[in-house]
Amino acid sequence: MELENHAEDLASDLGIDKEEVKADLQNLVEYSVPIDEAKQSLRRKYGDDSGGGGGAPSSKSIDEITTDDGNVTVTAVVLTAGERSIRYQDDDHVIVEGRLADETGVIDYTAWEDFGLSAGDTVTAGNAGVREWDGEPELNLGESTSLSFLEESLEVPYEIGGDAQIADLQTGDRAVTVDVQILESERRTIDGRDGETEIQSGVLGDESGRLPFTCWAPDPTIEPGASVRIENAYVREFRGVPEVNVSEFSTVSSLETEVEVGTDATIMEIGEAVASGGVYDVELVGNVIAVRDGSGLIQRCPECNRVVQKGQCRTHGSVDGEDDLRVKAILDDGTGTVTVVLDDELTEQVYDGTLEDALEQAREAMDQEVVADTIREKIVGREYSIRGHLSVDDYGANLDAETFEENDLDPTVRATRFLEEVRA
Numbered sequence: 466m467e468l469e470n471h472a473e474d475l476a477s478d479l480g481i482d483k484e485e486v487k488a489d490l491q492n493l494v495e496y497s498v499p500i501d502e503a504k505q506s507l508r509r510k511y512g513d514d515s516g517g518g519g520g521a522p523s524s525k526s527i528d529e530i531t532t533d534d535g536n537v538t539v540t541a542v543v544l545t546a547g548e549r550s551i552r553y554q555d556d557d558h559v560i561v562e563g564r565l566a567d568e569t570g571v572i573d574y575t576a577w578e579d580f581g582l583s584a585g586d587t588v589t590a591g592n593a594g595v596r597e598w599d600g601e602p603e604l605n606l607g608e609s610t611s612l613s614f615l616e617e618s619l620e621v622p623y624e625i626g627g628d629a630q631i632a633d634l635q636t637g638d639r640a641v642t643v644d645v646q647i648l649e650s651e652r653r654t655i656d657g658r659d660g661e662t663e664i665q666s667g668v669l670g671d672e673s674g675r676l677p678f679t680c681w682a683p684d685p686t687i688e689p690g691a692s693v694r695i696e697n698a699y700v701r702e703f704r705g706v707p708e709v710n711v712s713e714f715s716t717v718s719s720l721e722t723e724v725e726v727g728t729d730a731t732i733m734e735i736g737e738a739v740a741s742g743g744v745y746d747v748e749l750v751g752n753v754i755a756v757r758d759g760s761g762l763i764q765r766c767p768e769c770n771r772v773v774q775k776g777q778c779r780t781h782g783s784v785d786g787e788d789d790l791r792v793k794a795i796l797d798d799g800t801g802t803v804t805v806v807l808d809d810e811l812t813e814q815v816y817d818g819t820l821e822d823a824l825e826q827a828r829e830a831m832d833q834e835v836v837a838d839t840i841r842e843k844i845v846g847r848e849y850s851i852r853g854h855l856s857v858d859d860y861g862a863n864l865d866a867e868t869f870e871e872n873d874l875d876p877t878v879r880a881t882r883f884l885e886e887v888r889a
Contacts (some may be wrong), residue, residue: 468487468490468491468494469487471490471500471504472486472487472490475490475504475507486507489507490503490504490507493507498577498605498607501535501536501594501609502577502594502605502607502608502609522535522536522537522538522591522592522593523537523538524537524538524539524540525537525538525539526539526567526568526569526570527539527541527565527566527567527569527570527571527572528569528570529569530572530595530602530604531595531602532595532596532597532600532601532602534595534602535594535595536592536593536594536595537593537595537604538589538590538591538592538593539565539567539572539589539590539593539604540567540587540588540589540590540615540619541565541566541567541572541587541588541590541619541621542565542566542567542585542586542587542588542618542619542621542623542625543563543564543565543582543583543584543585543586543587543588543625544563544564544565544566544571544584544621544623544624544625544626544627545563545564545584545626545627545639545640545641546561546562546563546582546583546584546586546640547561547562547563547627547639547640547641547697547698547699547714548560548561548697548714549561549562549639549699549712549714550712550713550714552658558577559579559714560575560576560577561575561576561579561580561582562574562575562576562639562640562699563582563584563627563639563640564639564640565588565590565604566621566623567619567621568619568620568621568622571623572601572602572603572604573598573601573603573604573637573639574593574603574604574605574606575603575604575605575606576606576607577605577606577607577608578606578607578608578610580606580612584625584626584627584640585618585625586614587614587615587617587618587619588612588613588614588615589612589613589615590604590606590610590611590612591610591611591612591613592609592610592611593605593606593610594606594607594609594610598637599637626642627640627641627642627696627697628641628642628643629641629642629643630643630671630672630673630674631643631645631669631670631671631673631674631675631676632673632674632731633673634676634700634707634709635700635707636700636701636702636707636742637700637701638699638700638707639699639700640697640698640699641697641698641699641700641709642694642695642696642697642698643669643671643694643695643698643709644671644692644693644694644720644724645669645670645671645692645693645695645724646669646670646671646690646691646692646693646723646724646725646726647667647668647669647687647688647689647690647691647692647693648667648668648669648670648675648689648726649667649668649689650665650666650667650687650688650689651665651666651667652664652665652683653666662681663683664679664680664681664683665678665679665680665683665684665687666678666679666680667687667689669709670724670726670727671724671725671726671727672724672725672726672727673727674727674731674745674746675726675745675746676706676707676708676709676745676746677703677706677708677709677745678708678709678710678711679703679708679709679710679711680710680711680715680717681710681711681712681713682711682712682713682715684711684717686717686718686719687711687717691719692719692720692722692723692724693717693718693719693720694716694717694718694719694720695709695711695715695716695717696715696716696717696718697712697714697715697716698710698711698712698715699712702743704743704856705742705743705855705856705857705858705863706743706744706745706854706855706856707743707745729748730746730747730748730852731744731746731747731748732747732748732749732750733747733748733749734749734798734800734801735749735751735796735797735798735800735801735802735803736798736800736801737800738801738803738855738862739801739803739855739857739862741857742857743855743856743857744854744855745854745855746852746853746854747852747853747854747855747864748850748851748852749796749798749803749850749851749855749864750798750848750849750850750851750872751796751797751798751799751848751849752796752797752798752846752847752848752849753794753795753796753805753844753845753846753847753849754795754796754797754802754845754846755794755795755841755845756792756793756794756795756837756840756841756844756845757793757794757795757804758837759772759791759793760791760792760793760794760837760840761790761791761792761812761816761823761833761834761835761836761837761838761839761840762788762789762790762823762824762827762833762836762837763788763789763790763791764776764786764787764788764789765786765787765789766778766780766781766784766786766787767784767785767786767787768780768781768784769781772791773786788820788824789809789820790809790812790813790816790820790823790836791806791807791808791809791812792805792806792807792811792812792815792840792844793805793806793807794807794844794845796849796851796864801862802862803855803862803863803864804861804862804863804864805851805853805863805864805866805869806863806864806865806866807866807869808865808866811866811868811869812840814869815840815843815844815869816836816839816840816843817843823836826839844871847871847872848871848872849869849870849871849872850868850870850872851864851866851868851869851870852866852867852868853865853866853867853868854867
């Protein structure tokens with residue numbers, strides 16, 4: 466049943482304006498409240514607790530639950546449980562998120578009521594709602610859920626607790642615990658939901674890798690060089706890569722032993738990296754087959770730093786652009802392609818000149834495209850090892866390069882290696 470029909474039924478039952486009910490219902494659904502929970506919440510809001518439901522839901526093992534299920538009863542062990550605050554209907558609401566497991570598998574859950582869940586508890590959740598999240602089923606435990614704690618523990622083949630390494634984290638993970646070293650950290654002010662808000666952001670890492678982070682409640686323990694344990698963090702996507710989020714419900718504590726951070730990036734084929742949806746700190750190897758338009762000598766908006774086209778910024782209109790250098794190169798390794806973006810410093814390296822040199826060359830040729838042509842002559846057709854951060858969106862795959870090194874293998878060696886790969 467579509468939202469419109471749910472709203473119409475509720476408005477008829479409650480005797481109130483349909484548009485008001487629809488707006489409230491839409492707000493709840495957007496914050497992932499199951500539709501049945503949302504309807505019952507609105508019945509309570511408008512003074513009607515009669516909205517009962519059908520028969521008792523069937524008991525299922527976790528591997529049997531699908532996105533087609535409405536409500537189920539599950540007996541499982543709480544692997545993780547972490548609090549987080551969200552806002553709907555202009556109010557802050559604390560939820561508990563984590564993972565449940567039985568002998569057959571694991572499933573994510575969100576508890577909209579305070580059930581007192583802790584990692585290690587064995588529980589039976591009756592009338593738990595099922596919704597689809599990122600293509601997989603997720604349990605929603607709300608006011609209509611009956612939850613009981615069992616004295617006898619359920620043995621499961623999964624580790625209880627949220628301890629993880631950076632390389633294992635994925636977008637959507639909740640209630641995770643990591644031991645990391647803070648590599649970069651800065652405080653800045655953003656326009657948050659309550660106006661101007663101070664946050665911390667930067668990069669953290671362990672021996673397995675590095676990821677960006679945001680701390681929504683600045684903590685003096687989080688400073689460059691510090692080794693810390695972060696408990697009850699969650700992971701969401703930011704600019705195409707996973708990002709560790711530290712909330713007001715997270716716990717940050719100093720570690721006496723320094724966390725070692727690996728120096729090597731993950732080496733991947735381009736096709737594999739693009740298929741992953743985004744990778745922070747990855748190394749790709751391939752041939753530059755083209756340099757895209759918008760490379761070489763460019764102009765940026767002095768307000769937002771976006772590239773200016775014919776004196777026009779998409780956000781600020783007509784502006785006096787500031788000169789800059791950039792390269793957007795197409796890298797191909799036979800498994801896929803990616804656009805590699807070089808900043809001004811890396812562009813100066815491949816151009817073998819400064820911004821002033823580029824401006825002088827453009828003036829002499831009376832054409833700024835001559836700078837991009839020079840760069841094409843230098844890098845197209847050559848093989849490079851490139852380390853950076855890969856993001857994938859509707860516009861394609863882009864690698865923001867941190868290093869851009871030409872492979873100096875002899876052409877005969879390259880050809881021999883290529884033939885060996887083909888034969889294999």
